[in-house]
Amino acid sequence: xxxxxxxxxxxxxxxxxxxxxxxxxxxxxxxxxxxxxxxxxxxxxxxxxxxxxxxxxxxxxxxxxxxxxxxxxxxxxxxxxxxxxxxxxxxxxxxxxxxxxxxxxxxxxxx
Amino acid sequence: xxxxxxxxxxxxxxxxxxxxxxxxxxxxxxxxxxxxxxxxxxxxxxxxxxxxxxxxxxxxxxxxxxxxxxxxxxxxxxxxxxxxxxxxxxxxxxxxxxxxxxxxxxxxxxx
DNA sequence: CTAATAGTTAACCGATTGGTTAACTATTCT
DNA sequence: AGAATAGTTAACCAATCGGTTAACTATTAG
Numbered sequence: 246x247x248x249x250x251x252x253x254x255x256x257x258x259x260x261x262x263x264x265x266x267x268x269x270x271x272x273x274x275x276x277x278x279x280x281x282x283x284x285x286x287x288x289x290x291x292x293x294x295x296x297x298x299x300x301x302x303x304x305x306x307x308x309x310x311x312x313x314x315x316x317x318x319x320x321x322x323x324x325x326x327x328x329x330x331x332x333x334x335x336x337x338x339x340x341x342x343x344x345x346x347x348x349x350x351x352x353x354x355x356x
Numbered sequence: 357x358x359x360x361x362x363x364x365x366x367x368x369x370x371x372x373x374x375x376x377x378x379x380x381x382x383x384x385x386x387x388x389x390x391x392x393x394x395x396x397x398x399x400x401x402x403x404x405x406x407x408x409x410x411x412x413x414x415x416x417x418x419x420x421x422x423x424x425x426x427x428x429x430x431x432x433x434x435x436x437x438x439x440x441x442x443x444x445x446x447x448x449x450x451x452x453x454x455x456x457x458x459x460x461x462x463x464x465x466x467x
Numbered sequence: 468c469t470a471a472t473a474g475t476t477a478a479c480c481g482a483t484t485g486g487t488t489a490a491c492t493a494t495t496c497t
Numbered sequence: 498a499g500a501a502t503a504g505t506t507a508a509c510c511a512a513t514c515g516g517t518t519a520a521c522t523a524t525t526a527g
Contacts (some may be wrong), residue, residue, distance in 0.1 A: 251369050258365035259485080260358055263438075270445040276504060289486055291505060296484095310494040310503045318446040325439040327374075328432055334381040335429040370515080387474060400516055402475060407514095421473045421524040 249301070250327060253320040256300035261285070262293050266302060269316035276312050360412070361438060364431040367411040372396070373404050377413060380427035387423050 256262055265279050280290040294314060297303040304315045367373055376390050391401040405425060408414040415426045 247371060250374070251371060254365050254369035255484095257435075258362055258369055260362060261485090263361070266442065270442065277502090285485085286487065287504070288488085288506085292485075295505090310492095312504065316446060318443070321439055321442060321446075324368075325436065325443060328436040328439065331377065331381065331432060332429070332436060335427060335432075372515090388472090396515085397517065398474070399476085399518085403515075406475090421522095423474065 249320060250324060252300040253302065253324045256297055256302055257321075257324070259293070261290075262297055265290075265293060265297065266316060266321075269303070269314060273313045273315045276314065279314060360431060361435060363411040364413065364435045367408055367413055368432075368435070370404070372401075373408055376401075376404060376408065377427060377432075380414065380425060384424045384426045387425065390425060 257266075261283060264282065268274060268279055268282070276291065276294060277287070279294065280287050283290060294303060294305075298305055301320045302317055304317050306313045306315065368377075372394060375393065379385060379390055379393070387402065387405060388398070390405065391398050394401060405414060405416075409416055412431045413428055415428050417424045417426070
């Protein structure tokens with residue numbers, strides 16, 4: 246899915262959201278627990294959590310008045326897959342730009 | 357660097373920019389070459405390229421009136437590193453939320 | 468010199484982002 | 498019932514995004 250990567254990378258582009266994800270690596274957590282390390286307001290964190298939820302990186306389970314948040318690493322694995330695929334190719338592309346421009350010059354001479 | 361990841365992930369969150377990066381995997385390219393596959397205007401592509409440049413994912417070399425763009429995979433490698441580090445932990449966190457909530461319940465009973 | 472080519476910059480637009488405060492809903496505790 | 502707790506929703510704000518068209522700069526070709 247193409248559009249999924251958009252949302253995943255966008256979700257990862259914010260340091261607060263990355264920190265929340267890192268916290269969730271240690272296990273499920275409540276919204277207020279997740280909010281505690283940050284100086285921003287609770288509604289701000291609430292928005293970040295909703296954002297992560299929409300990106301499919303976080304699952305929420307309501308238990309009474311508490312919302313338990315759980316990491317869903319699936320989309321991150323997809324993002325990792327995309328990057329690994331890129332890496333596979335960029336490692337083969339070791340020709341420098343200088344070399345490339347030299348080739349261009351020679352081609353031009355010969356026409 | 358914390359802020360670098362912000363810009364890297366943000367750069368990767370747009371499909372046009374990801375496509376440009378994929379094109380650059382095959383080697384350096386001029387701005388107009390990069391723009392060709394897309395239906396959007398040249399200034400739009402110009403902006404994307406500048407964005408990638410600011411994120412450090414792309415290097416530009418002017419050769420006469422032509423701007424040659426080259427992939428700089430460094431920041432992508434950093435992003436990949438961050439994701440791989442996450443993965444290392446999320447693979448150890450296989451406990452389901454249901455289990456977790458059970459534990460919470462029992463802890464509550466015993467207090 | 469003039470025309471074409473390569474690309475950027477400027478000004479604008481609507482939508483989204485990341486934050487705020489205030490008010491609200493829902494659940495639990497006493 | 499009343500108070501405290503957990504969290505969301507609403508309304509707002511300034512900044513950024515992704516796109517446009519129009520105008521501009523710089524280089525190359527005829």
